[in-house]
Amino acid sequence: MASLLHSAIPLSHNNHSSSSSLPKNTLPRHLSKASSERLLGERRSLICKAGLDDAVSSGIDDAVSFTEKLPDRINEAKAASLKLKLLSAVSGLNRGLAASEDDLKKADAAAKELESCAGAVDLTADLDKLQGRWKLIYSSAFSSRTLGGSRPGPPTGRLLPITLGQVFQRIDVVSKDFDNIVELELGAPWPFPPIEATATLAHKFELIGSSTIKIKFEKTTVKTTGNLSQLPQLEVPQIPDQFRPSSNTGSGDFDVTYIDSDTRVTRGDKGELRVFVIA
Numbered sequence: 001m002a003s004l005l006h007s008a009i010p011l012s013h014n015n016h017s018s019s020s021s022l023p024k025n026t027l028p029r030h031l032s033k034a035s036s037e038r039l040l041g042e043r044r045s046l047i048c049k050a051g052l053d054d055a056v057s058s059g060i061d062d063a064v065s066f067t068e069k070l071p072d073r074i075n076e077a078k079a080a081s082l083k084l085k086l087l088s089a090v091s092g093l094n095r096g097l098a099a100s101e102d103d104l105k106k107a108d109a110a111a112k113e114l115e116s117c118a119g120a121v122d123l124t125a126d127l128d129k130l131q132g133r134w135k136l137i138y139s140s141a142f143s144s145r146t147l148g149g150s151r152p153g154p155p156t157g158r159l160l161p162i163t164l165g166q167v168f169q170r171i172d173v174v175s176k177d178f179d180n181i182v183e184l185e186l187g188a189p190w191p192f193p194p195i196e197a198t199a200t201l202a203h204k205f206e207l208i209g210s211s212t213i214k215i216k217f218e219k220t221t222v223k224t225t226g227n228l229s230q231l232p233q234l235e236v237p238q239i240p241d242q243f244r245p246s247s248n249t250g251s252g253d254f255d256v257t258y259i260d261s262d263t264r265v266t267r268g269d270k271g272e273l274r275v276f277v278i279a
């Protein structure tokens with residue numbers, strides 16, 4: 001009987017050996033893999049959720065920012081359109097010398113629209129906007145047919161035939177120099193050719209308030225160009241104060257009513273509307 005029992009029941013070390021033949025830690029490894037997959041899934045879910053939250057948050061922030069800036073962008077687009085309208089109104093008027101009463105009204109109305117849309121100009125913290133060489137493309141005063149505009153000046157095409165060329169303003173905000181530069185062609189008796197010259201009216205300027213420029217005249221110099229460019233520059237003597245007309249005191253002021261990187265609109269103390277573009 002004992003032999004039968006012994007043969008029927010394996011020895012203890014055989015049982016141990018049999019169980020040892022099974023893969024070790026099979027169950028723990030299985031549980032670890034499941035846990036890892038579960039944890040990985042949860043991590044991916046959290047990352048996706050975080051990314052989605054960030055995207056939604058970012059989208060909301062962008063939408064809010066866009067909404068807040070929308071009125072400014074609409075206003076900028078409108079101002080750009082009105083600026084183009086003004087430039088179109090004054091084009092072809094030979095800087096205002098060929099302007100009719102109807103042309104003057106159209107230009108003034110277009111300028112007022114632009115000024116109203118853009119709002120008040122403040123140069124106190126942004127004076128650098130004035131810096132540079134500006135080309136005059138329109139002056140309402142030139143319709144008077146005198147080079148002095150609303151003030152007394154030499155006539156064009158009358159006793160002394162003068163052809164007005166380009167007109168510039170050269171402004172230096174550091175030195176406070178403010179020069180009006182005028183290209184002229186003076187008629188000469190036959191058979192002599194016209195005399196070409198550039199007159200520079202030098203001023204100093206200061207800012208008064210937020211947008212008013214006050215200029216004070218210093219001197220006028222004339223330099224011949226073309227065939228006579230070799231001649232030296234001439235400084236024109238100033239008229240003594242006692243003989244100077246009360247309307248020409250040597251100083252004046254004007255308001256900058258619109259300015260951006262390439263266009264400037266001003267209104268003078270005599271009601272003169274001027275439009276400049278950067279040269």
